[in-house]
Amino acid sequence: MVGPDQQRRRRRGHRRDGAVHRQGPPIQSILALADWLRTRNIAQLYSTNSLATDWPPGADIAEVASGVIAVPISRIHASFIFWFRPEVVETVRWGGDPRATKAVDLAGRLHPRLSFEAWKQEVRQKAQPWRAAELLSAADFRGAIVNFVLQRAEERAQLTEELQRSNKELEAFSYSISHDLRAPFRHIAGYAELLGEEEPGLKTLSRHYLDGIIAAALSAGQLVDDLLHFSQLGRTSLKMTRIDMAKVVTEIRRSLDIDERQRRVEWSIGALPTAWGDPTLVRQALFNLVENAAKYSRGANPPRIRIWGQERAADVVYCVEDNGVGFDMNYAGKLFQVFQRLHRQEDFEGTGIGLALTKRIIDRHGGTLEAKGAVGRGATFSFTLPKRQTGGNRGIA
Numbered sequence: 001m002v003g004p005d006q007q008r009r010r011r012r013g014h015r016r017d018g019a020v021h022r023q024g025p026p027i028q029s030i031l032a033l034a035d036w037l038r039t040r041n042i043a044q045l046y047s048t049n050s051l052a053t054d055w056p057p058g059a060d061i062a063e064v065a066s067g068v069i070a071v072p073i074s075r076i077h078a079s080f081i082f083w084f085r086p087e088v089v090e091t092v093r094w095g096g097d098p099r100a101t102k103a104v105d106l107a108g109r110l111h112p113r114l115s116f117e118a119w120k121q122e123v124r125q126k127a128q129p130w131r132a133a134e135l136l137s138a139a140d141f142r143g144a145i146v147n148f149v150l151q152r153a154e155e156r157a158q159l160t161e162e163l164q165r166s167n168k169e170l171e172a173f174s175y176s177i178s179h180d181l182r183a184p185f186r187h188i189a190g191y192a193e194l195l196g197e198e199e200p201g202l203k204t205l206s207r208h209y210l211d212g213i214i215a216a217a218l219s220a221g222q223l224v225d226d227l228l229h230f231s232q233l234g235r236t237s238l239k240m241t242r243i244d245m246a247k248v249v250t251e252i253r254r255s256l257d258i259d260e261r262q263r264r265v266e267w268s269i270g271a272l273p274t275a276w277g278d279p280t281l282v283r284q285a286l287f288n289l290v291e292n293a294a295k296y297s298r299g300a301n302p303p304r305i306r307i308w309g310q311e312r313a314a315d316v317v318y319c320v321e322d323n324g325v326g327f328d329m330n331y332a333g334k335l336f337q338v339f340q341r342l343h344r345q346e347d348f349e350g351t352g353i354g355l356a357l358t359k360r361i362i363d364r365h366g367g368t369l370e371a372k373g374a375v376g377r378g379a380t381f382s383f384t385l386p387k388r389q390t391g392g393n394r395g396i397a
Contacts, residue, residue, distance in 0.1 A: 024084050025061040032057060037070055038078040045139050046070040049085070052125040059125060062087045067127025069135065071142035073149060081145070083138065085127035181224045189217035223353070238278040238364060243385075245272040245286075245318065248279070249307055252287050256294055265294060270308025275316045275385035277365050282385065285361040288354040289320040289381045296379070297324030315367065316387045321380040326373040335371050358383075 025033075036055055037046060049067045051058030058065065067085025192213045196202070202210065249272060256265075275282070290305065297303040306321040327335070336359040362369045362383045373379030 025065045029057070029061050030082065033068075033082070034078040034080050037072070037080060042070065042072050044071075045135065045142065047130050047135055047138075049127045049129045050125055062125040066125050067130065069130060069138045071138055073142065073145050081142070087125060088128055090123040090126070182221065185217050185221040185224060189214050189221065192217065238281070240276060240278060243275050243277055243279050243282055245275055245309060248283050248286060252283070252290050256291065264302060266302050266304045268304065268306040270306070272307070272309045272318070273311040273316050273387065276388055277385050281361045281364070285358040285383065286318070286320070288358045292354065293320050293322035293324065293379075297322040300324055311387060314387070315384045317382055317384045319380055319382040321378065323378040326375050326377050326379050328375055329373065332371055332373075336369065
């Protein structure tokens with residue numbers, strides 16, 4: 001865009017997605033300049049050879065950035081590409097000091113030797129003026145960048161549309177398959193139970209086979225139910241309201257106590273601030289985490305489950321901690337994937353969908369779900385929820 005000699009004298013910088021890549025002025029000065037230009041609603045191009053004249057803070061960077069060309073590349077964010085020119089100090093010679101009082105003699109006449117005494121002045125905070133060709137090149141460069149950004153935006157929008165369509169088709173397919181498989185598995189389990197009742201004299205080995213059929217059918221039926229629930233989650237609109245998390249935990253604990261009568265779990269329930277979300281889905285997500293804590297800590301003596309929450313500036317974080325078998329953090333990324341298990345199914349029952357379902361629920365609320373653990377030392381699952389209404393229901397993240 002400019003000659004090699006001019007390029008060497010300039011310092012360039014640009015800001016993208018909050019990050020600054022620069023040579024020359026300090027980052028904070030570039031950010032401040034970008035914010036100032038944003039307030040001026042620069043539509044095409046801004047140029048000056050004396051930045052400090054337009055923007056007083058520019059005096060601090062005049063040595064490296066007296067001259068500036070700025071081209072905006074976004075109508076939403078303060079995103080610019082900058083070209084900087086350093087200060088060029090000039091010495092101006094005057095015939096006399098223009099600020100001095102004229103020297104006159106007693107007769108009122110100007111004294112030539114005093115009035116025209118040579119006077120020098122240094123002009124600072126100015127750079128070499130930008131040439132018209134350079135300004136035109138900057139404008140053309142901006143046009144090329146904007147066209148490229150628009151093209152990428154259109155491509156991304158098309159990909160997003162195709163992805164949304166594929167997701168809808170996949171959800172419809174999984175819903176159809178899950179719904180159609182429920183009845184056959186129930187029939188298998190039901191007829192196997194009837195066969196056992198009709199034939200009470202079956203041999204021990206035959207009875208064992210029959211019990212295996214029933215158990216497998218029930219397990220497959222539960223898996224189908226979980227898949228159906230998972231697929232329906234994408235179709236369900238969120239009914240956002242204020243949630244009393246202390247009440248939710250009390251209900252979950254009561255329901256688990258009924259199932260865990262054979263062993264005594266030591267519960268530690270801390271502060272549980274209220275949050276904003278869909279009560280049914282949030283209860284399901286928290287139930288999955290607490291149920292997992294009870295399942296994977298049943299070998300401890302005694303099992304301990306701790307639940308607490310903490311209100312932060314923009315959200316509320318909730319934690320479920322246990323003293324169970326834990327897991328290897330090297331495989332933590334698999335925890336929230338469908339059908340991914342870090343323990344043998346023979347040791348711990350389940351379909352491998354619970355945590356994936358939990359993550360999808362939290363994602364839909366705009367929150368995060370994290371897990372920390374160590375083998376043999378328990379695990380801690382934490383998730384966040386908004387603590388106030390955030391402008392309506394969210395789609396799938």
